[in-house]
Amino acid sequence: MPELPEVETIVRQLRPQIEGKTISALRLFWPRSVEGVPKEFRHRVRGMAVAAVARRGKYIGVEGADGTFFTVHLRMTGKLVMELGAADRRHLRLQFTFTDGTKLYFVDARKFGRLHLWPCRGESCPGLGPEPLRAETVRRVLKHLKTKRPVKSALLDQTILAGIGNIYADEALFLAGTHPLTPAASLSDGQQRRLASVIPQVLRQAIRRRGTTLRNYRTVADESGENREHLNVYGRAGEPCPACGTAIDKIRINGRSSHYCPDCQKMRSVTSDK
DNA sequence: AACAGCACCTGTAGGC
DNA sequence: TGCCTACAGGTGCTGT
Numbered sequence: 001m002p003e004l005p006e007v008e009t010i011v012r013q014l015r016p017q018i019e020g021k022t023i024s025a026l027r028l029f030w031p032r033s034v035e036g037v038p039k040e041f042r043h044r045v046r047g048m049a050v051a052a053v054a055r056r057g058k059y060i061g062v063e064g065a066d067g068t069f070f071t072v073h074l075r076m077t078g079k080l081v082m083e084l085g086a087a088d089r090r091h092l093r094l095q096f097t098f099t100d101g102t103k104l105y106f107v108d109a110r111k112f113g114r115l116h117l118w119p120c121r122g123e124s125c126p127g128l129g130p131e132p133l134r135a136e137t138v139r140r141v142l143k144h145l146k147t148k149r150p151v152k153s154a155l156l157d158q159t160i161l162a163g164i165g166n167i168y169a170d171e172a173l174f175l176a177g178t179h180p181l182t183p184a185a186s187l188s189d190g191q192q193r194r195l196a197s198v199i200p201q202v203l204r205q206a207i208r209r210r211g212t213t214l215r216n217y218r219t220v221a222d223e224s225g226e227n228r229e230h231l232n233v234y235g236r237a238g239e240p241c242p243a244c245g246t247a248i249d250k251i252r253i254n255g256r257s258s259h260y261c262p263d264c265q266k267m268r269s270v271t272s273d274k
Numbered sequence: 275a276a277c278a279g280c281a282c283c284t285g286t287a288g289g290c
Numbered sequence: 291t292g293c294c295t296a297c298a299g300g301t302g303c304t305g306t
Contacts, residue, residue: 001298001299001300002299002300003299003300006299032282073300074299074300075282075299075300076283076284076299076300076301077283077284077285077299091284108283109283109284109285110282110283110284110285111282111283111284112282112283112284112300112301113300114301147275147276148275149275149276153276156300158300158301165300166298166299166300167299168299212299213299214298214299215298215299216285216298216299234299254276254277255277255278255279256300257297257298
């Protein structure tokens with residue numbers, strides 16, 4: 001569910017809530033929410049003094065004063081909340097208790113989310129591409145793409161850029177005027193530039209609105225994000241394009257739905273766009 | 275290399 | 291009301 005802006009929102013809220021606190025106990029209600037051996041996870045995390053909370057791609061990283069490090073990936077429906085609502089009780093998978101008596105709950109209806117003893121921090125995070133929050137970074141990555149796969153698939157590939165998911169990929173491609181099926185390596189200079197400038201904008205704008213809530217996503221304070229009403233194409237199949245009025249189309253690319261305006265996002269050849 | 279298909283899971287919306 | 295199907299913000303695996 002959550003993409004970079006949602007995870008960033010969660011991290012920003014989580015930080016003041018748990019930094020400086022010490023984990024005194026944890027209860028695991030769905031063992032498979034923990035990657036690896038749950039016993040080892042419990043052993044390492046109990047007693048941990050939380051020194052820092054950070055984000056890398058769609059991962060939340062929690063670092064202890066002694067260097068212990070674990071990540072949380074929320075996948076589709078995971079959330080972290082400080083208060084457990086009545087409706088969330090049945091989806092409670094893991095509960096942290098701090099020495100001051102406060103609690104942090106990991107709630108996950110679909111059970112896809114994972115916690116992992118994994119030192120994924122900063123640039124040293126195996127398997128993840130760079131953060132897409134700066135136009136020059138994105139531009140550099142796009143420039144070196146040699147693959148013919150659809151640009152939409154490339155944007156969703158976390159080893160290329162870390163943090164972009166289905167919503168923001170569609171939104172960025174719309175704003176760049178690029179058809180999602182355009183082969184990644186055939187983007188013209190102009191298209192690369194537009195996409196590179198638009199991706200950080202879309203993500204930062206969403207962060208300012210505390211993310212996009214379609215259904216399950218909630219912040220640590222259990223609020224909805226406010227970005228949904230600002231989406232141009234995602235989830236708007238059949239509705240008029242905000243720019244030209246043409247009906248938004250929805251197709252499937254690599255098993256994921258892709259929303260785009262057939263008029264504003266035409267496939268064009270490299271030569272015609274120079 | 276890159277795709278499809280499936281697995282992991284549950285909830286919800288829509289058709290009948 | 292209930293049954294059935296399709297689909298959902300993600301990722302990882304297998305087979306082709």
